[in-house]
Amino acid sequence: MASDEFRLVAPSIDKAGRLPRQYTGEGQGAKKNISPPLEWYNLPEGTKTLALVVQDLDASDPDGPIVPWTHWVVVNIPASVPGWRGPVLPHHGHRFEFKLYALDDELHLGNKVTKEKLLDAIEGHVLGEAVLMAVF
Incomplete structure (x- = not known):
């Protein structure tokens, strides 16, 4: 991987790609439904x-x-958003895809944002994509 490549990483995901329990609906008490820490590097120029x-x-x-089930669509993240509601799964072994889009503009999508609405709105504005996979 080139050091200048647009990247998305989650330090909490282990080397086997496993998402720890506290980042899901199966965590316990205060260690439940916590947003996994995500970091991105080398944003494309103009992002x-x-x-x-x-x-x-x-x-x-x-x-x-x-079929893919969308858990989270986040645009223009405000500081007031408390976190990510983690998945509650009927069985383990599910693959989760975190896809980050670098955009050349701010989005104005209203309150009800869906994946489809987002994908339509970003057409022609994507400067780069970074993908992270995890298993739970």
Whole structure:
């Protein structure tokens, strides 16, 4: 990996790619649903804002096949956002994709942001993408 590559990392994820329990709905007490610490490096030139999408790539649909389940879509993150609501899974072994987008502009999407709404809005504004995978 080039040292100047746009990167997303989570220091709390172990070398096997496992997401610790406290970052999910299965944590205990105050150590539950904590936002995993994320760090990004080498933002592309011209980046004005970032957007983050977190998906469970192995979620099962009771009426169909396994489909990605979007847990988190974050744009223009304000300081008042308390954190990430972690996943509660029927079984372990799910892969989570954290995808960070470097954008050339701020987004104005209103209060109800979906992954689809975000992806439409960022078309033509993505300067770079960084992906991090974790398993829980």
